[in-house]
Amino acid sequence: MRTGDGLASLANWFSFTWRPLGREDEWVDELLVALATDLRTQASQIIMSPLPDEDGSATRLEHSFRKGGWIVFREHCDENHILPVEGRSFAEYWSYRPGKMRTTFKRKAKKVDVEIFTRFEEAAWSAYRSIYAESWKPEEERADLLEDFARAEGAAGRIRLGIARADGVPVAAQFWTVEGDTAYIHKLAHIKAAKPLSAGTTLSAALFEHVIDTDKVDLVDFGTGSDAYKRDWMERNRPRYRLTCLDWRQPKAWFPLAKALARRLARGRAPG
Known part of the structure; x- marks a missing residue:
């Protein structure tokens, strides 16, 4: 351009x-x-x-x-963090995650309910937007572009939109897509007040389980960025x-x- x-x-x-x-x-x-x-x-x-x-x-x-x-x-x-699944089940993959992360999940997982959408739904996207607005992240400069992409991926059956709720209130959201043999992690956010719930960890685990055991992907791609937490979930850079x-x-x-x-x-x- x-x-x-x-x-x-x-x-x-x-x-x-x-x-x-x-x-x-x-x-x-x-x-x-x-x-x-x-x-x-x-x-x-x-x-x-x-x-x-x-x-x-x-x-x-x-x-x-x-x-x-x-x-x-x-x-x-x-840099680009990725996870080659290499034929493993989610349980096998999870057994290699850092002990601290697995302990956190074990203690906090029951405090939130997780739902994963494989089609675009207005209510779910509205929940994603409200969570993002209350998160630590800056305002999305092109939210319209992201929503158009989500709608298109939803119509194609490629969207994997995860929402975590605590006492019925949306507190964490993640936007993934699955294309061919690869799952792509696009966006994730949680409201600042819900940080003690570790809802993001619970939601990530649910989405990893879904794309590995249900979608049977060969690769999970976390996009670009050098965020330290990506190294806990991914295995190559x-x-x-x-x-x-x-x-x-x-x-x-x-x-x-x-x-x-x-x-x-x-x-x-x-x-x-």
Whole structure:
């Protein structure tokens, strides 16, 4: 998409990854170089993020844009926590969770009731919104976009919306989706006053049990972010990268190029 500085990935804060579409073969690599070369007529700067590299996407784009005449800076910009289920049942997975978390669940689970919705329901989404509004999280800048996504996933049967209630009052909510063999964790929140109930832990356990034992997923993806609590639930961490591509031939690129070089030199690394 076009920005004030050039071109950037068509992505937002809800995006798990951004990558080129196409087969992974020599012909596509040639096409990527041709595209990179042509894009020099469209912009002096292109920023691509968040790129995975477990499939080679970041490396392929980096090489293609360098061959296309760009100076490319590659940076680690985020991380992605995942759980490969590897054929385990929820009980088997749960037995490997930290002892403190399992003890908390055992003590607090009976204090809340959990309901998991596999279709979009107005009342459940209203509960999610009220919980989010009373949580520690900042106001959702594009709540309309998130709701449209939830409605579409609900119509397709992919939504997994969990609501935890204490004495009938919604206190925690989580928005997941299941697509193919992967469960994606998008949003979670609990009201601040309900923190002593550990409703979030109980709700997470219920959703993990549902996607592992009922949906039979192979992978649970917690999206981006370095939040410490994710390490309790997930078992692997994958880096996400940002590529900043600058065309040194264009004067508009000189100032961002100087800044990028200064940052790179400060870290003791030469530019590519």
